[in-house]
């Protein structure tokens with residue numbers, strides 16, 4: 225698929241592949257949480273499409289809430305400062321909480337979220353990521369449900385953006401950036 229002039233998109237996971245993995249993840253979650261109520265915490269904004277698809281396949285009772293974050297680079301990736309910009313509206317104390325993230329990369333974002341949620345004493349706290357980019361991990365994170373494992377590349381579509389664009393694409397694509405001479409960056 226064609227992106228903007230400097231941005232080349234190539235298909236990575238088709239909508240059918242994504243739907244298949246979402247179905248399998250939902251089945252595992254239905255099994256693991258049978259007889260319990262699940263409180264899902266989506267990390268904005270990248271998870272909204274994934275979350276919407278996944279919850280419609282759940283058979284356990286579900287509550288959904290979101291958190292928003294901002295990260296400020298302080299030079300290198302490992303020294304990123306992450307700040308909470310939107311807190312939960314519900315209490316998670318004593319609840320079975322499942323955090324949903326679009327892409328797990330360095331692990332810094334999810335590590336920050338899991339730490340502050342843990343302080344609020346949920347009964348359990350698990351993590352579901354659509355894409356796990358293990359190679360770039362800086363902080364070790366235990367992930368319970370993974371859609372796809374990817375070693376490298378920057379992806380867009382299915383809720384995931386590049387500079388706020390491409391979230392509406394039904395498939396997941398790799399995006400390559402070219403400079404004005406057409407060279408890959």
Ligand code: 5GP
Pocket residue numbers: 270325326327328329330331332333334377378379380384385386
């Ligand atoms: P981490 O804190 O684990 O390094 O970063 C996770 C965040 O970085 C994700 O929530 C996502 O917003 C962003 N990110 C990491 N890899 C990609 C990617 O391939 N594409 C896009 N669009 N965002 C990414």
Ligand code: MG
Pocket residue numbers: 267268269270326327
């Ligand atoms: Mg994100």
